[in-house]
Amino acid sequence: MNIGELAKRTGLTNSRIRFYESAGLLKTVDRRPNGYRTYSSDAVLVLELITTAQKAGFTLDEIRTLLPSDLERWEHDALLDALRKKVRDIEALEHRLAESKAQLVGLIGDIEAKPGDMDCAANARRVLSRMLGKAVDTPTGAVDDKPAGKAMRRPRARAV
Amino acid sequence: MNIGELAKRTGLTNSRIRFYESAGLLKTVDRRPNGYRTYSSDAVLVLELITTAQKAGFTLDEIRTLLPSDLERWEHDALLDALRKKVRDIEALEHRLAESKAQLVGLIGDIEAKPGDMDCAANARRVLSRMLGKAVDTPTGAVDDKPAGKAMRRPRARAV
DNA sequence: CTTGACCTTCAACTTAACTGAAACGTTACG
DNA sequence: CGTAACGTTTCAGTTAAGTTGAAGGTCAAG
Known part of the structure; x- marks a missing residue:
């Protein structure tokens, strides 16, 4: 799918999707011969993950270090540590x-x-x-x- | 007193004090003939008020609209409204x-x-x-x- | 007279997470 | 072929609350 379609499916703007890519958060993107970005449906999941994590209080930097390149291979321990630390942060706040x-x-x-x-x-x-x-x-x-x-x-x- | 003395008394930096003045938060400042700013001891109170209000979650914009020019003449009702609203904001957060x-x-x-x-x-x-x-x-x-x-x-x- | 501690203004930089414009290429449709 | 609707890159700007630095003026001491 093209970026416009992805934007429609996720409710994000095109520029925001490009921004996430440039920030290293969205690596699942290919290019067609004309230069257009093309995405698999996994990209929808990744973007939803990003916005969900943001709502939970994670910065994009934090999200980048936690997001695996493959949605099925998370860094289990680092993820749990980060989640627990975020809970502690929330409690401090x-x-x-x-x-x-x-x-x-x-x-x-x-x-x-x-x-x-x-x-x-x-x-x-x-x-x-x-x-x-x-x-x-x-x-x-x-x-x-x-x-x-x-x-x-x-x-x-x-x-x- | 000069700005350095005021900074020492409040624990703020000179630049921060000048910044507050330029932001319209600190109006009790005169100039000596050489251009130096000179402050009365009220300035200490005003700066302490500002930092206290910031810690309570007020933005500088909010503080500016609430701070009276005369420390004894507050806009009583607007102040109470703002305080109550800030409590509601905190509760929402x-x-x-x-x-x-x-x-x-x-x-x-x-x-x-x-x-x-x-x-x-x-x-x-x-x-x-x-x-x-x-x-x-x-x-x-x-x-x-x-x-x-x-x-x-x-x-x-x-x-x- | 020189040194060093003050003070002045003003512009640029910082962080986070984007947004929007400019200028241009590609595709679809009639 | 024209044009509208996509897509591309790059760069600048936004907000908040300051900080930093340059370039220079003032003041007291030795």
């Missing part, structure tokens, strides 16, 4: 997301919990100081930017 | 990650569950057909007619 979410939810609560008698500016400072985990200057005084001394160690901002 | 992970775990199990009497090629086809949720051609005319083959149809793999 889930963890980071949960932390970000908790921080955001806490911040929302903090903003909404403005005491009725506090004005907006004061509340802004209160929320800001909680969010950055440190003291925040009240703005009324003069700003001093004298160097005046060096090692003033503050706690690192919490990584999210 | 968590959902997609859970699906991806489930698919990967299922795939790992499927690969490991190779019947002892099945050869690798046949297992590859079996796993492939399950993963892509459809029939996969058996190559070279060898017809796979194991009778109970499709008995345990699991639910389709969902797009992620």
